[in-house]
Amino acid sequence: MKSIYLIGFMGSGKTTIGKALSLSLNLPVMDSDEEVSRLTGKTIVEIFEGEGEVGFRTLETKCLRNLPVENFIITTGGGIVLKEENRQWMRENGKVVLLDASPEEILKRLEGDKTRPLLIGEKETKVVKILSERMPLYLDAADVIIDTTDKSVETIVEELMNRL
Ligand code: S3P
Incomplete structure (x- = not known):
């Protein structure tokens, strides 16, 4: 089967759901951010500090293009949809x-988080602004949309499996 790409904003639960889905479907999971870190030997924060967002996006x-297109679950960084070519x-x-x-x-889930360079500072304002800017891009890329608000991991995975 074709790989499943999980997309969504930071804190939308891609990593958690990716792992749970991996167990349910018995498919391995890979993450685009982890691939970027593996390729460079740097953390995402270090890449943003050294090469900026533009360098990170490249x-x-x-890395997205090097991830398997069959029989994998691929979890992605929240900004993967910014490039039309990625969508x-x-x-x-x-x-x-x-x-x-x-x-x-999202704000509740990301409370105290220091690993997202784009949300340093006025977190609340930034989440609202970036999320509304990106929503059309997420919708453009998505085949299936799952609302995760106030749902357990089990419920989300069940819903997702029914809609694949
Ligand atoms: C980003 C999301 C992060 C990471 C980087 C940029 C974004 O991944 O790729 O900090 O632009 O939304 P997560 O969505 O896994 O937090």
């Missing part, structure tokens, strides 16, 4: 699942 696109790649090569969550839920 690496992210390169097209995922649409053409797999099933794209958007994990949606309200800004309030």
